[in-house]
Every structure is written in C-alpha cells, then in structure tokens.
Amino acid sequence: MYKVALDVMGGDYAPGEIVYGAYLAAREYHVQVILVGPQDILEKEVELYKNWPENSYCIINASEVVGMSESPSVSFRKKKRSSIRVGLGLVKDKMAEAFVSAGNTGAVMAASTLILGKLPDIERPAIATVLPSKNNPVVMLDVGSNVDCKASYLNQFASMGHCMAQAVLRINNPRVGLLNIGEEVEKGNALTQKAFELIKDQPINFVGNVEGKDILSGAVDVAVCDGFVGNALLKFGEGAADLFFDFFKNESKSSKRSLLGLMLLKKSLKKFKKRFDHEEYGGAPLLGINGVSIVAHGSSSAVAVKNAVRNAIRAVENNMVYRIEGAIHR
Amino acid sequence: MYKVALDVMGGDYAPGEIVYGAYLAAREYHVQVILVGPQDILEKEVELYKNWPENSYCIINASEVVGMSESPSVSFRKKKRSSIRVGLGLVKDKMAEAFVSAGNTGAVMAASTLILGKLPDIERPAIATVLPSKNNPVVMLDVGSNVDCKASYLNQFASMGHCMAQAVLRINNPRVGLLNIGEEVEKGNALTQKAFELIKDQPINFVGNVEGKDILSGAVDVAVCDGFVGNALLKFGEGAADLFFDFFKNESKSSKRSLLGLMLLKKSLKKFKKRFDHEEYGGAPLLGINGVSIVAHGSSSAVAVKNAVRNAIRAVENNMVYRIEGAIHR
Numbered sequence: 001m002y003k004v005a006l007d008v009m010g011g012d013y014a015p016g017e018i019v020y021g022a023y024l025a026a027r028e029y030h031v032q033v034i035l036v037g038p039q040d041i042l043e044k045e046v047e048l049y050k051n052w053p054e055n056s057y058c059i060i061n062a063s064e065v066v067g068m069s070e071s072p073s074v075s076f077r078k079k080k081r082s083s084i085r086v087g088l089g090l091v092k093d094k095m096a097e098a099f100v101s102a103g104n105t106g107a108v109m110a111a112s113t114l115i116l117g118k119l120p121d122i123e124r125p126a127i128a129t130v131l132p133s134k135n136n137p138v139v140m141l142d143v144g145s146n147v148d149c150k151a152s153y154l155n156q157f158a159s160m161g162h163c164m165a166q167a168v169l170r171i172n173n174p175r176v177g178l179l180n181i182g183e184e185v186e187k188g189n190a191l192t193q194k195a196f197e198l199i200k201d202q203p204i205n206f207v208g209n210v211e212g213k214d215i216l217s218g219a220v221d222v223a224v225c226d227g228f229v230g231n232a233l234l235k236f237g238e239g240a241a242d243l244f245f246d247f248f249k250n251e252s253k254s255s256k257r258s259l260l261g262l263m264l265l266k267k268s269l270k271k272f273k274k275r276f277d278h279e280e281y282g283g284a285p286l287l288g289i290n291g292v293s294i295v296a297h298g299s300s301s302a303v304a305v306k307n308a309v310r311n312a313i314r315a316v317e318n319n320m321v322y323r324i325e326g327a328i329h330r
Numbered sequence: 331m332y333k334v335a336l337d338v339m340g341g342d343y344a345p346g347e348i349v350y351g352a353y354l355a356a357r358e359y360h361v362q363v364i365l366v367g368p369q370d371i372l373e374k375e376v377e378l379y380k381n382w383p384e385n386s387y388c389i390i391n392a393s394e395v396v397g398m399s400e401s402p403s404v405s406f407r408k409k410k411r412s413s414i415r416v417g418l419g420l421v422k423d424k425m426a427e428a429f430v431s432a433g434n435t436g437a438v439m440a441a442s443t444l445i446l447g448k449l450p451d452i453e454r455p456a457i458a459t460v461l462p463s464k465n466n467p468v469v470m471l472d473v474g475s476n477v478d479c480k481a482s483y484l485n486q487f488a489s490m491g492h493c494m495a496q497a498v499l500r501i502n503n504p505r506v507g508l509l510n511i512g513e514e515v516e517k518g519n520a521l522t523q524k525a526f527e528l529i530k531d532q533p534i535n536f537v538g539n540v541e542g543k544d545i546l547s548g549a550v551d552v553a554v555c556d557g558f559v560g561n562a563l564l565k566f567g568e569g570a571a572d573l574f575f576d577f578f579k580n581e582s583k584s585s586k587r588s589l590l591g592l593m594l595l596k597k598s599l600k601k602f603k604k605r606f607d608h609e610e611y612g613g614a615p616l617l618g619i620n621g622v623s624i625v626a627h628g629s630s631s632a633v634a635v636k637n638a639v640r641n642a643i644r645a646v647e648n649n650m651v652y653r654i655e656g657a658i659h660r
Contacts, residue, residue, distance in 0.1 A: 134576055147511065147519035181477065181561040189477035189558045212566030216573045228519045229562055231511040232555075236542030236563045240570040243546045244602075246464055251598040261594030268581040268588045272574075 001032050001055070004312045005087040005096035008037035008045070009065040010103020012299045018102065019045040021305025026056035028306065029313055033057045034096050036087040037065075062086035066103060068298060072110035084108055088115040091291045098292035098312035100283065102300040108293065109145060109286060116291035119321070121328050124153050125288035126227070127295065128164055129234065130281035135218030137281060139165050139174075143230035151194035154178070154224055158199045158206070159327040160287040161222035167320035168285065168311050174221035177210035179229065184209070191226065199224070203330065282307025285315050287324060292316055331362050331385070334642045335417040335426035338367035338375070339395040340433020342629045348432065349375040351635025356386035358636065359643055363387045364426050366417040367395075392416035396433060398628060402440035414438055418445040421621045428622035428642035430613065432630040438623065439475060439616060446621035449651070451658050454483050455618035456557070457625065458494055459564065460611035465548030467611060469495050469504075473560035481524035484508070484554055485532070488525075489657040490617040491552035492534045497650035498615065498641050499551070507540035507550035509559065514539070521556065529554070533660065612637025615645050617654060622646055 006022050008015045015037060022033040023046075032055055035042050039061040046057065062083040066075040075082065084107055090096040092115050101108045105127070113125055127144030130137045139161045146153060158176050165174035178196055180188040185196065187209055199206050207220060212233060215223045225233070252259040262269075282304055283296030292315045296308040315321070336352050338345045345367060352363040353376075362385055365372050369391040376387065392413040396405040405412065414437055420426040422445050431438045435457070443455055457474030460467045469491045476483060488506050495504035508526055510518040515526065517539055529536050537550060542563060545553045555563070582589040592599075612634055613626030622645045626638040645651070 132573075134573060179562065181558055181565070189556075192558075211569075212562050212564075213569030213572065216566070216569035225562075228511055228522075229559055232509065232542050232559055233562060233566045234542075235511070236546070236566055237570055239541075239543030239546030240567055242543065243462075243464060244574060247602055248595070248598060251595075251601070255598070257594050258598045261591045261598070264587050264591030264594065265578070265581075268578060268585070268591070271581070272577055 001030055002313045002316055003032050003034060003096045004309050005034040005036055005090045005099045006309065007083045007087050007099070007101035007103050008035050008042060009083040010101040011296065012068070013301065014102065015041055015045055017300065017302045018305050020049070021300070021302035021309070022057060023049040023052065024302055024306040025309035026052055029310060031056065031309060031313060033309065034060055034090060036060045036062050036083045036090070038063055060086060060090065066107045068104050070104060070107060072104070072106040075104070075107050076111050076114060084111050085115065088112060088293065091293070092116055097316045098294065100294045100296065100305070100308045100312050102283070102296040102298060102305065102308070105295050106145070108295050112286050112289050112291070112293040116289050116293065119288055119290050119325050119328065122288035123156060125286055126157050126160060128161060128284045128287055130169070130284065131215060133216050133218035136221060137169055138215055138218065138221060138223055139169065140215065140223045140225065140230055141287065142225065142227040143234055144227050146227035149191060149226035151191060151198055154191070154195035154226065155198035155202070156288070156328060158202060158204065158222070158224045160324050161224060162204045163320055163323040163327055164285060164287060165221045167318035167323060168314045169221070170314070170318070171221050173205050175205050175207045176222040176224065177207050177214065177220035179212070179215070179223050179225035180209035181211065182209065183211065282311045285311065285320065290321065292321060331360055332643045332646055333362050333364060333426045334639050335364040335366055335420045335429045336635070336639065337413045337417050337429070337431035337433050338365050338372060339413040340431040341626065342398070343631065344432065345371055345375055347630065347632045348635050350379070351630070351632035351639070352387060353379040353382065354632055354636040355639035356382055359640060361386065361639060361643060363639065364390055364420060366390045366392050366413045366420070368393055390416060390420065396437045398434050400434060400437060402434070402436040405434070405437050406441050406444060414441050415445065418442060418623065421623070422446055427646045428624065430624045430626065430635070430638045430642050432613070432626040432628060432635065432638070435625050436475070438625050442616050442619045442621070442623040446619050446623065449618055449620050449655050449658065452618035453486060455616055456487050456490060457614055458491060458617055459614045460499070461545060463546050463548035466551060467499055468545055468548065468551060468553055469499065470545065470553045470555065470560055471617065472555065472557040473564055474557050476557035479521060479556035481521060481528055484521070484525035484556065485528040486618070486658060488529045488532060488534065488536070488552070488554045490654050491554060493650055493653040493657055494615060494617060495551045497648035497653060498644045500644070500648070501551050503535050504551035505535050505537045506552040506554065507537050507544065509542070509545070509553050509555035510539035511541065512539065513541065612641045615641065615650065620651065622651060
C-alpha cells in the first residue's frame with residue numbers, strides 16, 4: 001500500500017474538494033492517504049464519506065495554513081506547523097512516500113527544496129506540466145520559477161522530462177524536443193543554440209528543435225524550454241481557449257441557429273474540455289527534488305486531486321526520483 | 331493619390347492572388363499600385379480584370395524572383411533585379427511611398443534595412459504583428475528576428491508599437507503592456523525587469539506587465555516582447571487553433587448529432603475564422619526602417635494583399651515613420 005501525504009488546506013476549494021478527492025483516490029487506488037491539516041476540520045470532513053476502505057486514510061494534525069499568495073520564504077520561516085511543512089516532513093521521515101498539494105506553488109517548491117533537498121548535481125529543480133495534444137499528453141518544462149536559464153539547466157530539464165514521461169506517463173522511449181522558433185539546427189537564440197549542442201549528446205531520444213505548434217500536434221512527448229517561455233505559452237494557451245469559448249457564447253446569444261448548433265455540440269464540447277483540461281493530468285511533480293512532491297493546479301477539483309494522487313503513486317512505483325538521479329549522474 | 335509598390339512575385343499564391351489583391355485595392359482606395367515583377371507575366375495578369383480605375387496601376391519590370399526559403403543575404407547580393415530590390419528601390423527614390431510584399435520575410439527585412447536604412451538611433455528594427463483579441467486588435471512585437479534582446483531594444487519596441495498602433499490601427503492613446511509572467515512590478519526575468527524600468531519612464535500609456543492571456547482578452551493595444559517569445563507564442567496560438575478545429579472535425583465524423591451541430595454553426599465558425607485570421611489585418615510594417623515596408627503573410631490571399639495595401643496607405647497618411655523617429659529622439 002502506497003502512502004501519500006495530502007495537503008488538505010491547499011487550493012481554492014480546500015478543504016472540501018481535497019478531502020473528497022482523497023476519498024475518490026482511496027476508493028480507486030491501493031493507497032493510504034495521509035490527510036494533513038487542522039485535526040478538527042479534517043475529522044468533520046472525512047465523516048462526510050461513508051465508504052473509506054479499511055486503512056485508506058489517516059489524519060495528521062497541522063494547525064497552520066499557507067495562503068495562496070503568501071511569500072514562500074516568509075511562510076516557510078514563520079509557519080512551522082503549516083500543512084505544507086508537516087506533509088513534506090512526513091516524506092522526509094519516510095512516513096510517506098510522496099506529498100501532494102494544490103496550494104501555493106512557490107511555497108511548495110521552496111519547502112520541498114528546503115526539506116527534501118535537491119538531488120546531487122541538479123542545478124535547478126523544475127516544474128513540469130502535462131499538456132494535451134492531438135495525439136498524446138506532452139510534458140513541458142520548465143513552466144515554473146527558472147526564468148533565467150543557462151544551457152546546462154535546459155540540458156538537465158531534458159533528462160528530467162525524459163524520466164518523468166517514462167515514470168508518470170509510462171512512455172517507454174519518449175521523444176524529447178527543444179522548444180525553438182524554427183526546426184533547423186542553427187535556429188534560435190543564444191540559449192537554445194547552446195542547449196541543443198548539449199542535449200544532442202545525451203542518451204535520450206532527442207528529436208531536435210520543435211515549434212509551439214508541434215507541441216500541440218503531438219510531435220513530441222517532452223518539450224524543453226526556460227521557465228519564462230513555458231509560463232508565457234501556458235497562459236497564452238489559456239487565453240486562446242477563453243477567446244474561443246467566449247466567441248461562441250456570444251454567437252449563441254445573437255443567433256438561434258448558433259444556439260441550437262452549440263446545444264447539439266454540448267457533448268463534444270464537454271469532451272473537449274475534459275480532454276484539454278489540466279485536471280485530467282493531475283498535477284505536476286517537482287523535478288530534481290530528493291523525493292516525490294506534486295503540485296496540483298490551485299483550482300483543482302476532487303477529480304484533479306485524485307489524479308494527482310495517482311501521479312504520485314506512479315512516480316513512486318516507477319522510481320522517478322531514482323531514474324532522475326541516474327540520468328544526471330550519467 | 332498614394333503610390334504603393336507591390337511585390338507581385340512574393341507569397342505562396344503569387345502572382346495570381348497578388349495582382350487580384352492589387353485590383354481590389356485599386357477599386358477600394360485612392361491609390362496607384364505599382365506592380366513590380368516580370369513584365370510579360372504582369373501584362374497577362376492585369377488583363378484578367380477589366381475595371382481598373384484610371385491610373386490605378388502601373389507595371390515596373392523586375393526580372394528576378396526571391397524564393398520563400400532563399401538566404402536573405404545571398405539573395406540580396408545575387409539578385410539585383412529581384413522584385414524585392416526593385417520595389418524597395420522605388421521607395422528609396424521617392425517614386426513610391428510604401429512597399430508591400432508577401433514574400434520571404436527575412437529577405438524583405440534585410441533588403442529594407444539595406445536599401446531604406448534604419449532610422450537614426452534605432453538599435454534593432456522589429457516586425458510587429460496584429461493579433462485578434464476579445465475586444466480589439468493588438469499589436470505584438472517583436473515577432474521577428476530579434477531573438478536575443480537587450481532591455482533597450484524592448485524599450486524602443488514599446489515606442490515603435492505605440493506609433494504603429496496610432497498610425498495603422500488609429501488608436502489615439504494606445505495601452506502598451508510588457509509581456510511578462512505575472513503582473514506585479516518585480517516579476518519576470520532579468521530582461522523584462524530591466525525593460526520595465528525603462529518603459530515606465532516613457533511618455534506613453536504604459537500599463538505595466540501583462541500575461542499572455544491578457545493579450546487575447548484585449549487588455550492592451552500593444553504587447554512588447556523579445557522576438558523569441560513573440561514567435562513562440564504566435565506558433566503556439568496557431569497550434570491551439572488547429573487542435574480545436576481538428577477535434578471538432580473528428581467529432582463530427584463519429585457523431586451525427588455533432589455533425590449537425592457543426593453544420594448549424596458553420597456561419598459562426600466562418601465568422602470566427604474571419605475575425606481571428608491574420609488576413610484581415612493585412613500584414614505588418616517593419617518598424618524602425620526609414621520608409622514604409624510591409625510584410626504580409628506568405629499565404630496571403632487577394633483580400634490579405636488588399637488589406638496590406640490599406641495598411642501601407644494608413645502608415646503613410648498618418649506619418650508612421652515620422653512619428654517613430656520623433657518618439658525615439660524624445
């Protein structure tokens with residue numbers, strides 16, 4: 001039975017959706033979810049669900065909560081009994097094999113690095129996300145805090161993305177691409193040109209430079225970029241989806257024909273949203289940390305939480321951390 | 331009557347769509363289109379249209395053609411009689427007020443810089459594009475060749491984008507934003523942090539940092555970024571649109587209900603494509619050049635060409651170049 005510590009106080013819909021997600025995970029996977037948060041709140045929340053499998057959860061009291069916009073370093077220093085610190089402490093002390101939080105990403109990243117430590121030789125831990133594409137989910141990294149990268153960081157991101165795709169997405173020989181503007185070898189800025197030279201010598205399936213549209217067409221399994229570009233792309237993609245749905249909503253207000261069309265497409269639209277929704281992918285592991293720590297989206301629903309627990313289990317059972325360590329030492 | 335030199339041999343659908351676009355422009359605007367390309371081809375093409383207004387076109391012979399993937403520098407050196415060089419020569423010699431091409435962007439950029447020259451004190455010319463958003467078209471720059479930028483370049487891009495939005499989009503006091511990852515002042519990488527400090531002191535309507543989704547929601551009129559990020563975003567956006575249409579096409583194959591829904595939405599979908607299509611915006615001026623030189627998309631249709639000619643006229647009548655010169659000297 002896997003043991004996953006879950007930050008019950010992290011996320012926009014905490015604690016309700018988080019505990020419900022824990023319940024869904026407990027019903028579906030061979031897991032004990034360690035619910036970390038204020039004892040009194042948790043005792044009430046778990047009572048709402050009647051069919052917890054035996055031993056599928058336990059409660060660990062953590063009296064403090066880190067807000068979504070609190071400073072990562074200040075919250076770490078001041079809130080020693082926060083659900084983030086207590087949860088990660090359980091992983092550090094081998095009482096849990098993984099930690100999952102939908103809370104403040106920066107705070108989880110900082111606390112994970114400080115409590116679990118970086119893996120040897122890792123220059124910068126990274127946050128990966130899983131994007132939908134026409135054919136397959138695609139790991140994109142970094143989408144986090146590494147906004148000024150050296151080529152050697154991108155080279156390590158390529159290794160870590162490779163290991164994550166193997167462990168969490170269970171792709172045997174993932175195709176790794178370097179996000180660039182143009183596919184020719186000599187294309188790009190100074191950073192990507194140098195990174196290309198490093199990555200091409202790695203014993204991974206490096207398919208070379210790829211463009212933004214190649215990510216979404218599924219031409220790769222892993223796309224490597226610096227955190228500034230990765231984050232900008234993610235948000236631009238969100239904006240594009242908003243734009244699209246907004247347009248058709250307005251259309252259906254002004255034309256009955258369009259309204260009827262939209263109604264008939266309702267099922268397809270739902271399917272689209274489901275397929276292209278981050279919730280399905282259930283949160284992204286922090287890569288380069290000495291342990292499994294997974295950050296789910298702040299707006300995670302119970303299903304997203306359940307899927308994040310699933311990803312934690314996969315990362316543990318497929319030895320993601322060990323793989324990364326090996327890849328970096330190679 | 332404005333005089334616009336048009337590269338008839340540039341673009342995927344040259345010369346047919348280009349000459350047809352010239353005809354449409356001649357019918358709609360007070361313009362003389364100077365068709366630049368091989369005399370014999372052009373004479374045949376113009377004969378296809380019977381109602382050219384008086385004096386609305388003339389032909390200037392240019393016997394050579396620059397291919398879409400030719401090296402900009404090599405083509406410039408070797409093809410002295412290319413439609414690009416001849417057309418820009420007309421602007422240089424004051425025989426035309428603007429140049430428009432749907433040809434090889436790199437070649438037009440290089441030839442424009444070499445023939446017309448940069449404006450004084452401009453560090454790097456830029457290519458802007460016009461993106462759709464929920465509310466208004468948005469100028470984004472650079473989307474071109476400046477993949478490694480200094481903060482001072484971004485600062486000049488902000489000025490140039492401001493002037494282009496005024497001249498071509500006819501927005502009186504355009505809102506200028508710096509593309510970043512997070513809206514707070516201290517956010518971003520080293521480049522955007524430095525650029526923020528420079529741009530905020532300019533006498534323009536600087537609204538601060540904006541994210542990718544803010545561009546598409548229409549929170550700004552001008553978005554400033556380096557050419558690597560701009561280009562990556564554009565291509566990611568293309569990929570997102572492809573993904574969307576592809577999904578619904580597949581849905582309509584597997585469900586009659588969805589097929590019917592899509593059929594009812596046909597008009598709306600067309601409207602969407604029209605509104606969010608680069609063709610409507612008709613090409614982007616090269617900014618920082620001592621003259622008006624406009625690059626339209628390689629896949630430009632006649633309507634796109636017509637709109638590019640319209641943008642050329644607007645840039646001329648609203649003194650875009652003069653405005654930029656003034657803004658940089660300020």
